[in-house]
Amino acid sequence: MSVRFIVPAALIAAIFTFQIAQAEQREIRRTDLLKEDVSVSGREVVQVRVDFDPGAFAINHRHPGEEVAYVLQGTLEYKLKGREAVTLKAGESLFIPDGVAHSARNVGDGKASELATYIVTRNAKLVEAVK
Numbered sequence: 001m002s003v004r005f006i007v008p009a010a011l012i013a014a015i016f017t018f019q020i021a022q023a024e025q026r027e028i029r030r031t032d033l034l035k036e037d038v039s040v041s042g043r044e045v046v047q048v049r050v051d052f053d054p055g056a057f058a059i060n061h062r063h064p065g066e067e068v069a070y071v072l073q074g075t076l077e078y079k080l081k082g083r084e085a086v087t088l089k090a091g092e093s094l095f096i097p098d099g100v101a102h103s104a105r106n107v108g109d110g111k112a113s114e115l116a117t118y119i120v121t122r123n124a125k126l127v128e129a130v131k
Helices: 003-024
Strands: 028-037 043-052 057-062 065-073 075-080 086-089 093-096 102-106 112-121
Touching: 043 102, 065 075, 065 086, 075 093, 075 112, 086 093
Parallel strands: none
Antiparallel strands: 028 043, 043 112, 057 102, 065 093, 065 112, 075 086, 075 102
């Protein structure tokens, strides 16, 4: 084989492999929207938009306070410790009690997004991974 054919073939294979790797990435992106003190001493409200690529999974975690998850688009499955999994579609919401370990997964065909509103301990780490 000539070098003229090997280099273009290797370049095409590399580009194809890169495109497949990009297509398989399943990311979760968080956009901070609001952080303000509330009337309860030592507490604050934090609001975050969370965008899930298809198949993306938020590992088991907890927060230092309550969370209300409102699905903006797509379909998300939530698993809370000690409860059956629940699947929510756009327009549905879920209350997650203080400190309860939970996970979330995009189980729909496309992207999914949620609006997460937290009432948490002021200046505490918002997300703590749980094994």
